Every structure is written in C-alpha cells, then in structure tokens.
Amino acid sequence: MNTTMRVMLVTLLAVTPAAAQSNNQSDVTGPTVTTSDVAPNSFTPTSNTSTVNFTSPGVATTVSQNLNQVQAQLTQATLAPSSAVQAAVPAPVQNALANVLSCSSACGAAVQQVAAGLSTNAAGSAGAPPAALAVELTQALQGLTDASTISNPQVLAVQLQRASTAFSALIESAGESYLRNPPPELIATHAVLTAALNGAAGR
Amino acid sequence: MQMKPTVLVLALLLGAAAPRSISAQDPAPAATPPSVLDSLRAQFRLPDIPVQMQIVRSAYGVPAASLGSPTAFGASRGAVFAGAGYQQRTRYGNLGDGAISAGFGIGAARIVALEVTVTSFSTLRQGFGKNGSASFKVHRLINSRLGVAAGYENAVPWGGTDGGSSLYVVASRLIPLAGDEGKPFGGVGVSLGVGNARFRSERAVRAGEEGVNVFGSASVRILQPVTLMADWTGQDLNAGLAFQLPNNIPFSFSLGFADITGRAGDGARFIAGGGVSLQPF
Numbered sequence: 001m002n003t004t005m006r007v008m009l010v011t012l013l014a015v016t017p018a019a020a021q022s023n024n025q026s027d028v029t030g031p032t033v034t035t036s037d038v039a040p041n042s043f044t045p046t047s048n049t050s051t052v053n054f055t056s057p058g059v060a061t062t063v064s065q066n067l068n069q070v071q072a073q074l075t076q077a078t079l080a081p082s083s084a085v086q087a088a089v090p091a092p093v094q095n096a097l098a099n100v101l102s103c104s105s106a107c108g109a110a111v112q113q114v115a116a117g118l119s120t121n122a123a124g125s126a127g128a129p130p131a132a133l134a135v136e137l138t139q140a141l142q143g144l145t146d147a148s149t150i151s152n153p154q155v156l157a158v159q160l161q162r163a164s165t166a167f168s169a170l171i172e173s174a175g176e177s178y179l180r181n182p183p184p185e186l187i188a189t190h191a192v193l194t195a196a197l198n199g200a201a202g203r
Numbered sequence: 204m205q206m207k208p209t210v211l212v213l214a215l216l217l218g219a220a221a222p223r224s225i226s227a228q229d230p231a232p233a234a235t236p237p238s239v240l241d242s243l244r245a246q247f248r249l250p251d252i253p254v255q256m257q258i259v260r261s262a263y264g265v266p267a268a269s270l271g272s273p274t275a276f277g278a279s280r281g282a283v284f285a286g287a288g289y290q291q292r293t294r295y296g297n298l299g300d301g302a303i304s305a306g307f308g309i310g311a312a313r314i315v316a317l318e319v320t321v322t323s324f325s326t327l328r329q330g331f332g333k334n335g336s337a338s339f340k341v342h343r344l345i346n347s348r349l350g351v352a353a354g355y356e357n358a359v360p361w362g363g364t365d366g367g368s369s370l371y372v373v374a375s376r377l378i379p380l381a382g383d384e385g386k387p388f389g390g391v392g393v394s395l396g397v398g399n400a401r402f403r404s405e406r407a408v409r410a411g412e413e414g415v416n417v418f419g420s421a422s423v424r425i426l427q428p429v430t431l432m433a434d435w436t437g438q439d440l441n442a443g444l445a446f447q448l449p450n451n452i453p454f455s456f457s458l459g460f461a462d463i464t465g466r467a468g469d470g471a472r473f474i475a476g477g478g479v480s481l482q483p484f
Contacts, residue, residue: 030290031457031476033302033322034338034356035273038286039455039478040445041430043276043308044392045347045377046264047384052254059253085246157254164249171247179243190247197250 052161053154060153062200063160067101070195071145074098074188081187082194089191093117093184097192100138101145111138117185118170127175137166141189144196160196167193260451265348265377265390266430268445269420270459270474272402272437274394275350275375277342278308278480279316286478290461294468301326304478312344322357324364334362348377356401371398371418387424395419402437405467432459438467441474454479 031038054060073079075098077091096117099110118134119125140163143149149156167189171179267274278284285305293300306320318340325333337359342352356369373396381389395417396402402416422432422445430445443459456477462468 030300030302030461030474031270031286031288032273033286033288033304033324033476034320034336035340035354036276036278036282036284036286036306036308036318036320036478036480037269037274038288038304038476039284039480040268040270040432040457040476041266041447041455042284042453042478042480043278043282043312044264044267044274045276045344045350046261047347048258048260050256050258053257055253055255157252161252161254164252167247167249171244174244176240176243179240179247182247186247190249193249197252201250201253 051154052157054157057153059200060156062198063156063196064150064153066196066198066200067145067150067156070192071098071101074101074192079188079191079195082191085182085187085190087182087184087187089184089188093188097141097185097188100141101143101192104143104146104148107142111135111142114138114141114185117183118189121178121181121183121186127178129170129173129178133166133170133173137163137170137189140166141192160193164193261385262449262451263385263424263427263447265379265384265392266422266424266432266445267375267377267392267394268422268430268432268457269394270432270434270441270443270445270457270476271439271461272394272396272418272420272434273340273352273354273356273371273373274392274420275342275352275373275396276344277312277316277318277340277352278306279312279318279342280309281484282308282480282482284478284480286476288476289474291473294462294472303331312342312350315341315343317341324366325362334360334364336360336364336366336368348379350375367400369398369400369402371396371402373397373418385424385427387426389424392422393419394421398437405438408438432457438462440464440466443474453481 036042074094077094079089079094081087081089096110096113100107100114103110115134115138118137119131120128144159144163149159267276287301287303289301291299302322302324303326304320304322306318308316308318310316320338323332323335336357338356339358340352340354342350344350351374353372357364357366358368373394375392375394377390377392379390384390396419397415397417399415402418403414404416407414416437418435418437420432420434422430425431428447428449432443432445434441439462441459441461442463443457445455445457447455458475460471461474463471
C-alpha cells in the first residue's frame with residue numbers, strides 16, 4: 001500500500017461523518033414547497049359577505065355621470081323637479097342639498113338643515129314623517145356625489161340603495177297633508193334620486 | 204197587550220231602519236282614503252335601482268399560515284398556484300437552497316378535494332426540473348372553520364431529492380377571537396398533524412428509527428395584511444411573518460427563521476417563500 005493510500009485510509013477512519021443533507025431533510029426545511037402552503041393563507045377559508053352592486057359597469061357609469069350633473073345643477077340652483085312633482089325648488093334649498101351630497105366630513109350642520117326641512121312643510125308638521133326618518137334619509141344622501149363615492153361603483157351602489165330605501169320609508173310614513181304640500185327639500189331629494197337613475201335601467 | 208197589525212208593521216219597519224251603532228271597524232270620518240294616500244305616494248315613487256346582490260369573499264380572515272409544515276387547507280376545483288421557497292443556507296451547510304413549485308386542485312373542498320403539487324428542488328445550480336417530485340394532498344372542509352387533510356409528500360420523486368417521501372395527516376382549525384375576523388388579533392389558526400419521515404425528530408432520523416412524530420403550527424394576524432406564525436415541523440421550531448397584499452392581489456409571501464432554538468441543526472437559518480394563487484376556472 002503506498003503512502004497516498006495509507007493517508008486516505010487513515011483520513012476516512014478518523015473523520016467524523018459530516019451530516020449529510022439527506023439526514024436532515026434539507027429540501028424541506030424552509031417554507032413548505034410541496035403544498036399550496038408555500039403561498040401562505042392562499043386557500044384558508046374566509047367568511048363571505050353579501051353586498052349590492054350595479055348590474056353592469058354601464059349602469060355605474062351612467063349613475064356617476066348623472067350625479068355629477070345633478071351636483072352641478074344644485075350648486076347653480078338650476079335643478080328641475082321631477083316630472084311627477086311639478087314645483088320649483090328655491091335656490092337656498094338646492095344649495096343646502098348640494099352641500100349634503102358633496103360633503104365627506106364634518107357635515108353635521110348641512111345634514112341638520114336639510115333634515116329639518118324634510119320634517120315639516122308649509123302647513124306645519126301635520127302628516128310629517130318622524131324626524132328620525134328625515135335624518136336617516138339625509139345621512140344616506142351625505143357624500144353621495146363625493147368623488148370617493150362616485151369613483152367606486154360598489155360603494156355608490158350601496159349608498160344609492162340606502163338613500164332610495166330611506167326615501168321610500170319616509171314617503172310611506174308621511175300623511176296626506178304633508179304629501180299634498182311637500183317641502184322643497186323633499187321635492188329636491190326626489191328630483192336628485194330620480195335624475196341619478198335616469199337612463200340607467202336599460203344599461 | 205195586543206198590537207194592531209198596522210202598528211206592528213210600522214214598528215218592524217222602524218226597527219229595521221234604525222241606525223246601527225258605530226262599530227270599531229268603521230273608518231274614522233277624518234281619515235284619508237287609502238286610494239288618495241296611494242296616489243299621493245305614487246308621485247314620489249322612485250325607479251328601481253339596477254343593483255344585484257353579490258357574494259364577496261373577504262380578503263382577510265383568520266389566518267392559517269405555516270412555515271414548514273402543511274396545513275389542512277388546499278387548492279380545490281379550478282384553483283392553481285405557483286411559488287418558491289428559499290433558505291439562506293442548508294442545515295450544517297453554507298450554501299443557499301431553493302425550490303419552485305406549481306400545482307392545482309380538483310374536486311370540491313366541501314366534499315373532498317385533491318391538491319397536486321409538482322416541485323423542482325433543483326434550481327439555479329443544477330438546473331430546473333433535474334430533481335423534483337409530485338406531491339398530493341387530499342383535503343376536506345368540515346365547515347368554514349375546520350379542515351382535515353392527508354398528504355403524501357414527494358410521492359413521485361425523480362432525480363435526487365434530499366427530503367425523502369413523507370406521509371401525514373393534519374387538521375386545521377380557525378378560532379375567531381373578535382367580531383371582525385380579518386382585523387388584527389381577530390382570530391387564531393392552529394394546525395396539528397402527525398407524519399413520518401421528515402416529520403421525525405433529528406435524533407430519530409439519525410438513528411434510522413421509523414415511526415411518526417407530531418407537527419403543528421399557529422398563526423395570528425397582527426396587522427391586517429401581516430400574520431405572525433410559529434411552526435413546529437417535528438424537527439425545527441420555525442417562526443416568521445406572512446404577508447398578504449391588499450385589494451385581493453393573489454400573492455402572499457413569508458419571511459422567517461428555521462430552527463430558532465438550534466434544536467436540530469447548527470443555528471437559526473433565514474427562510475422565505477411566496478407564491479400566487481388563482482381561480483381561473
């Protein structure tokens with residue numbers, strides 16, 4: 001046996017065996033790459049929530065455009081009442097409603113002003129809906145034409161639905177004398193919601 | 204007393220003609236007839252809003268992330284995923300190591316689903332696909348918070364893989380803690396399983412002892428997109444963070460350290476992984 005062979009043999013006998021990777025499963029000591037767990041939480045079940053949205057993107061676009069137009073008309077006090085309710089809306093009322101629709105924060109005073117107008121008419125409070133419904137409607141209108149609402153179809157759909165529901169609840173609770181002489185705030189609100197949906201149904 | 208017939212007839216007629224007492228069912232004289240109110244309300248009727256109900260999957264829920272051991276949740280029908288794992292150095296080694304994988308699911312998780320994953324353990328140095336395996340995980344959602352799975356890791360290996368093949372069963376449970384489960388500390392996800400081969404302790408591996416060992420992981424959301432997780436793989440205690448991107452962007456990744464206690468190796472090692480998951484079908 002030559003010297004080289006002797007050295008090799010001694011070395012092999014003397015050396016402490018190194019830990020081979022296979023002894024420690026090194027291919028699997030990081031994130032799990034043999035399942036979808038490599039992308040954490042990808043398939044972890046989450047709760048589902050239901051929400052409303054427009055039936056098509058075209059509807060959302062139409063409603064957004066309508067609301068932008070309505071906001072401009074209210075600001076300029078040129079909003080026409082809906083065809084079903086022929087009565088002029090004074091400029092201060094249009095401006096007040098414009099403030100509510102475009103308001104995104106600190107809207108308390110504007111909301112109160114319009115809500116108070118909705119709670120009474122020229123004949124007083126006879127047949128007027130409960131004040132809470134007027135407040136609910138005004139709050140639902142708050143920020144409806146704000147850019148953050150109009151630019152998000154799902155948010156817009158939810159808020160428009162809420163405003164429509166609140167408006168209908170107020171009408172259902174109102175009496176004859178109130179409906180015969182509706183306050184201008186009610187006429188303006190009706191015009192806004194009607195105009196918002198103009199041409200949207202067929203999209 | 205006798206009554207003349209004529210008087211009797213008159214009395215009967217008067218009685219029949221006498222006004223009835225007002226009953227409670229009679230409308231109040233001052234009330235507005237419903238038809239009037241209806242017509243007044245009709246003029247304020249709004250057009251129907253063209254909206255529809257939608258079911259939206261929450262982007263964030265109770266997490267069930269792991270960092271080395273499998274969970275019981277997986278891909279089902281129509282889902283595909285791809286990812287990569289990396290360790291800064293191998294155990295007792297100095298070289299980094301990485302792997303890439305891709306997979307898909309079939310079947311319905313509510314009944315039973317199969318997740319198939321193809322992994323290439325060789326990457327840059329040896330070339331992609333030279334060493335690899337196919338792995339399988341059969342999983343089922345018992346309900347929206349509890350899943351069970353059985354898997355065969357590296358069931359079909361090729362080339363020379365370091366990991367060997369492992370069988371395991373695992374259950375994962377999502378435990379809500381607060382009202383909004385997607386908020387920080389809104390819930391804890393725990394997984395507990397039993398497996399052989401790579402899930403054995405280092406001592407058992409070195410001694411060549413067969414058998415099974417326990418593994419498990421726990422995770423909690425500490426920020427909405429960030430999950431803190433700890434994972435006992437049977438050999439190592441790993442810990443790290445998992446990140447999810449906002450707006451339902453289907454990419455998530457994890458960063459952490461393996462063997463943070465130094466129990467099965469020569470110190471903690473930096474590890475990372477991540478991947479995309481899609482539901483195109």
